Amino acid sequence: MDETQQAAVAQMKEITNCNEDTAMDYLFRTNFDVEIAVRHFFEGTIPATMRDERTPTASTPSSSVTALPSPTEERTSSTSSTSRPGPVLPRYHSLIQFLAEFFTLPVRLPLIMLNYVYNYFFGVSTPVYTHIFDYLSKEFPQYDANKKSVFYKHQLQSLRNDLPTKNWKWLVAYIHDPNGSPDFLHSLFVSNFAEQVRTRGGVFFGCVMGSPDAAKLRPDSVFGRKRKSCVIVFVIKATSLTRKLMIEDLSNPQAVATNIDLALIDLITDEADRILRSREQNEARRLMEEQNREYQESLQRDMERIAKSKSEEEAAKRAQEEEERKQKETENRVEKVEKYKKSLLEDDTPSTGAHDLLIRFPTGKKVIKFNGDDSIEKIFQEALKSEMCPLFFQMHQSFPKKAVPCLPQWYFDILTLEELEPKEECRSNQSTFEQSGITHGSMVYIDNL
Numbered sequence: 047m048d049e050t051q052q053a054a055v056a057q058m059k060e061i062t063n064c065n066e067d068t069a070m071d072y073l074f075r076t077n078f079d080v081e082i083a084v085r086h087f088f089e090g091t092i093p094a095t096m097r098d099e100r101t102p103t104a105s106t107p108s109s110s111v112t113a114l115p116s117p118t119e120e121r122t123s124s125t126s127s128t129s130r131p132g133p134v135l136p137r138y139h140s141l142i143q144f145l146a147e148f149f150t151l152p153v154r155l156p157l158i159m160l161n162y163v164y165n166y167f168f169g170v171s172t173p174v175y176t177h178i179f180d181y182l183s184k185e186f187p188q189y190d191a192n193k194k195s196v197f198y199k200h201q202l203q204s205l206r207n208d209l210p211t212k213n214w215k216w217l218v219a220y221i222h223d224p225n226g227s228p229d230f231l232h233s234l235f236v237s238n239f240a241e242q243v244r245t246r247g248g249v250f251f252g253c254v255m256g257s258p259d260a261a262k263l264r265p266d267s268v269f270g271r272k273r274k275s276c277v278i279v280f281v282i283k284a285t286s287l288t289r290k291l292m293i294e295d296l297s298n299p300q301a302v303a304t305n306i307d308l309a310l311i312d313l314i315t316d317e318a319d320r321i322l323r324s325r326e327q328n329e330a331r332r333l334m335e336e337q338n339r340e341y342q343e344s345l346q347r348d349m350e351r352i353a354k355s356k357s358e359e360e361a362a363k364r365a366q367e368e369e370e371r372k373q374k375e376t377e378n379r380v381e382k383v384e385k386y387k388k389s390l391l392e393d394d395t396p397s398t399g400a401h402d403l404l405i406r407f408p409t410g411k412k413v414i415k416f417n418g419d420d421s422i423e424k425i426f427q428e429a430l431k432s433e434m435c436p437l438f439f440q441m442h443q444s445f446p447k448k449a450v451p452c453l454p455q456w457y458f459d460i461l462t463l464e465e466l467e468p469k470e471e472c473r474s475n476q477s478t479f480e481q482s483g484i485t486h487g488s489m490v491y492i493d494n495l
Contacts, residue, residue, distance in 0.1 A: 054078045062087050088143065177201055177259075178222065178252040185224070189235050196240040197252040202259040205251060209285050215317065216248030216310060217280040217287055219263050223255045226275050233299035242303065246310040264292075277302060279309055379460045383437055390431045397428055401479070401486035405441075407434040408494050418480035425484075426452040426474075429492060438464060438495040440472040443488065450490050451475045451482060466495040 051073070057080050058069035064087065072083035075093045086093045175181040178197055182189050189196075197220075198205055205217075222231055234240060240250040253259040255275070263278060279291040291309045296302055399415035403425065414428040429435050438461055441450035449471035453461070461468040484490075 051078055054080050058083055058087075174256045175224075175254040176257055178254055181222070181224065181254045186228075186231075192235055196234050196250065198249055202251070202253070202262060205249065206285055209282060212249070214247065214249045214282050216243070216246065216313060217251060217282055218243045218248050218306060218310075219251045219253065219278045219280065221253055221255055221260045221264060221276050221278070223275040227297075230275060230296040230299050230302065233303075237299065237303065239299075239303045239306075242307055243310070246307070246314065248310060263287075277306060279306065279313070281313065376464065379463060380437065383457070383460060387430050387437075390427055397424070403479075403484065404487075404489040405429050405432075405492065406489060407432065407492045408436070410434040416479055416484075418485075419478050422450070422452045422477050422479060422482050422484070423454055423474050424452075424479075425450060425490060426454065426457070435492060436494040438466055440468050440493050440495060441490045442472075442493060443484075443490055450484070451477065461495060464495075468495065 054073050055066060055069045058064070058073060059066065061084050062069070072087055072093070076082040076086070082093065179193055182193050243250045253263065274294050275296055276292055276294045277296065278289060280287040281290050290313065293302055293305060397414040397416065399417040399420060401416050401418065403414050403416055405412045405414060405425070405428065412432050416424055425441065441452055442448065443450060449469050451472060451474055453468065453472045454474050458468055458473045
């Protein structure tokens, strides 16, 4: 053996703790490949004899040349054919293998990361298609004529802009994986799946995995790792989309179409139930609002009636109080006049003077005497002394017809407060008989107020 083979035998013995004959047997069978020999040793398998392949030259027409066995190989083969002990396996070879992988992890981990970074930046990348029509035109040009009858013809943003003007209720989105199976994509062009979605009041939208529309429709991180095609059903509300169903197993297109149709039927039923409940709630709300309005109107009428009754009571109370006040004031005024009359009656001194004056009462008459320079109020005092004189009165003459200004100011004010409307000419002006034109034999009349 040369030095390389001897080094391989020593390495084999050091790793496996076997004897020299066993190490040479495994190495001869594996062309002195220490790694393969060690693997077979620990697995307990005996490798078949491997041939050394060499590069052909111009003098060797064959593409591979079989190496002749060396004398050592012949000796080993003859020895092993007669009597050769089996491989000696370590007792805990699985644990040793685990520990070997564990302790070599710090060495292998940078290699794994380097391989990942290399594949990420320099590996073969799948082209990203903005719209599924671009993907179909490049990969499946035979569907160019029918693609508009299957998929929505614009991108997702245009679809969102069309939502307010369309009557779509559902959005069925198919996200296709270019690296996956195209069976479901082919089935869309040979079946009425898209038309079935439209008859249910929905719109069928398609996009390619990795495109911005696919990221918006399914932004979860699991989507990027699984790299699987899927069908997603959304409920359209105004300009928002709510995901209701997602199917990832598209191996049976007929079953997928059936499940989508059943899901749309359930959504239609739920929508009808929701509309019915909303209508019932609106009707109940309307009835409640009407009852509340009627109650408020009735309450308002009751409050107005109570307020009116209270106002009337307060007005009646105020009127009664005002009447009582007026009555009391009237009584006070009457009492004042009666006291004044009583004071006059207590003075029984007859009137004196050179002239006579006839005072005619409603029920009689009286003659008094006066002088020309006496105050005209003497007529009021003499008239009030008579029992025939009413409590409230004024005087006038017939020839000439005019009022007699004999009522004192306090008495005139009482007549005014009593709302008896005395004549202003009857107010005393502090004149005398002579100044007032009352002469001997004149006659004055008492007007009962």
